[in-house]
Structures are given as structure tokens and as C-alpha cells.
Amino acid sequence: MLISPGPIIFDFGSFQLRWYGLIMLLAFFSAFFLTYNSMKKELNKETEKYIFDWALMTFIGGIIGARLWFVILKIDYFTDFPLESFAIWNGGQSIQGGFVGGIIASWIFYKLNQKNLPSWAWSADYLMPGLALAQAIGRWGNFFNIEAFGKPTNAFWGLFVPETLRPLKYIGYKTFHPTFLYESIFLLFLAVILYFYGQKLKNKFKLKNASILMIYLIVYSLGRFFLEFYRLDSLIIFSFPAAQIICLLTIIICSMIFVFINKEKLLYCMKKK
Numbered sequence: 001m002l003i004s005p006g007p008i009i010f011d012f013g014s015f016q017l018r019w020y021g022l023i024m025l026l027a028f029f030s031a032f033f034l035t036y037n038s039m040k041k042e043l044n045k046e047t048e049k050y051i052f053d054w055a056l057m058t059f060i061g062g063i064i065g066a067r068l069w070f071v072i073l074k075i076d077y078f079t080d081f082p083l084e085s086f087a088i089w090n091g092g093q094s095i096q097g098g099f100v101g102g103i104i105a106s107w108i109f110y111k112l113n114q115k116n117l118p119s120w121a122w123s124a125d126y127l128m129p130g131l132a133l134a135q136a137i138g139r140w141g142n143f144f145n146i147e148a149f150g151k152p153t154n155a156f157w158g159l160f161v162p163e164t165l166r167p168l169k170y171i172g173y174k175t176f177h178p179t180f181l182y183e184s185i186f187l188l189f190l191a192v193i194l195y196f197y198g199q200k201l202k203n204k205f206k207l208k209n210a211s212i213l214m215i216y217l218i219v220y221s222l223g224r225f226f227l228e229f230y231r232l233d234s235l236i237i238f239s240f241p242a243a244q245i246i247c248l249l250t251i252i253i254c255s256m257i258f259v260f261i262n263k264e265k266l267l268y269c270m271k272k273k
Contacts, residue, residue: 001156001157001158001159001160001175002143002157002158002159002160002178002181003159003160005144006144006146007019007020007144007145007146009022018144019140019141019144019145020088020141020144020145023137023138023140023141023144024063024138024141026137027133027134027135027137027138028055028056028059028134030130030133030134030137031055031059031127031130031131031133031134032052032055032130034129034130034133034191034195035055035126035127035129035130036051036055038126038129038130038195038199039051039123039126042118042126043118046116047116047117047118049116050113050116050117053109054106054109054110054113054117054123057105057106057108057109058102058105058106058109058127059102060105061101061102061103061104061105061106061108062098062099062101062102062105063088063093063098063101064101064105065094065097065098065099065100065101065102065104065105066093066094066095066097066098066101067085067088067093067094067097068097068101069094069096069097069098069100069101070093070094070097070235071085073094073235073236073237073242074235093138093141094235094243095135095138095224096224096243096246096250099131099217102131106120106124107120110123119209121208121209121210121213122209124209124210124212124213125198125199125202125209125210125211125212125213126199127213128194128198128212128213128215128216129191129192129194129195129198130191131216132187132188132190132191132194132216132220133187133188133191135183135184135187136183136184136185136187136188136191137184139180139181139183139184139187140180140184142180143159143178143180143181146159146161146162146165147165147180147233148179148180148231148233149161149176149177149178149179149180149232149233150176150177150178150179150182150230150231150232151170151176151177151230151232152170152173152175152176152177153175153176153177154175155175155177157178157181158174158175158176158177158178159175159176159177159178159181160174160175161174161175161176167232170232176232177230179227179230179231182227182230183223183224183227186223186227187220190216190219190220190223194212194215194216198212198215199212205265206265207262207265208261208262208265209261210257210261211258211261211262214254214255214257214258214261215258217250217251217254218250218251218254218255218258221246221247221248221250221251221254222247222251224243224247225243225244225247225248225251228241228243228244228247231243
């Protein structure tokens, strides 16, 4: 049984050191070094100067987007408690919103510095393993905040949830599916596959830039769609889990983009058969 130790590492009265913040920093630097290590052979000295700033702006944009999306979907609560909108250390981040925010911030930085940077689409493909790793690590913030858990379970790996944090419907249950752990393992596996095989497959099949980005979005969305069936804290749009709606739209749109950018290669393969 998984037992969460709580969100606070040290409490100095007016200052608290929280696991959530520490894990976010670990996620950022892990993603940066993984991405930099895979890209460095393709970078020149001038370009290298901008990579950390580019990554940092993407990370900040991701944090803002993740929180903003969460706040929008729970606007009734945050209208009554507006200052809580900024309390990101208490959790409440949407990975999907974070991705959109990161993409926008990355694109803005690229447009401001494009003379000194490689192609945005080319760079995005290299970023995907690091992004998956960052998400895998970041999910452990849910563990320490005791959130993003799933339905009750008697499995030995079930997460113990204190009575005060249990949904009223399941107040009599003690252990729940650690859905954060399921997603973390899935993302870690995805990060490993993309890191070791992503660029090789792209080069072998001569796929266009942004292909790995599309593959990542499709695969992650598939995994998240099915994982959402176990979640109890899903944000709702029109009586449906918001994450599942976004996942379906993402799969459809990204599949169309992937086919469009690689249409010449796909047509060639079809004719060859």
C-alpha cells in the first residue's frame, strides 16, 4: 500500500518548502538535460546560448497554461476565491493546458529569436522525450499532495487517502487507484521509446519535422483517454470528462496533421505496395 507523506518537506513558519515545487524543478532540469543531450550534436555555439532560455520560457508558459486551464474549468470556485488561482503549490494543474501554454510560449520565443535558432518543428521533435520525462516526474507532485487518485481498490499498490480527502461517495474506503502512478509509468516508458528510437524511426522513414510531436500527442492522448475512466476528480465539460474530450480532439487533429505533412511519403508507400 502506498502511503503519502504529505505535501510539506519543511515548515519554517512563514516559509514552507513543498514537495510539489521541488518536483517541478526536478522535472524541468531533467527534461532540459535530456533534450539538450539529444540535440547538442546538431547545435552550434551560437544556438546553444539560447537553448536554456528557450526551455525556461517554455516551462513557464507550461505552468501558466496548466494552471489557467484548471482555473477556467473550475471557474465557479475561483470566482469566489480569486486569490486561490495563484496557489499552484496546492496542486491543480492540467497537463493538457500546460502543453498548450508551453507550445505558445515556445513559439513566441522562437519568433523573437528565430535567426539564432533551428527550426521550431525540428526542435519540437527533439523536445518530446524530455517533455514525457518531465510529465512522468511531475505526476509525483500528485502523490505528495494526495490528489489525482482513482476509484477505490483493494490492490496491494493502492494509495491510502486520509478520510478528510476522500470523496463523500467513497468515504468508507481507505485505498484508491494511484492513477498518478499509472500515468507516470506510461509517460516514462514513452520517454524511453522516443529518446532511443524516435529520431531513428524519423530518419529511417524520412518523416517530416513535427512528426514525432504528432506521434507523442496521439499516443499520450490514447493513454490518458483510457486512464480517465479510473479518475474521480475529472474536470467536466457538458457532462463529460474534459480530458477525454480534449484527447479525442487531439487524436483526430494530430492524425490529420501527421498524414498531411507526410502525404508524399505515405502515397509513395501505397503505390509501392
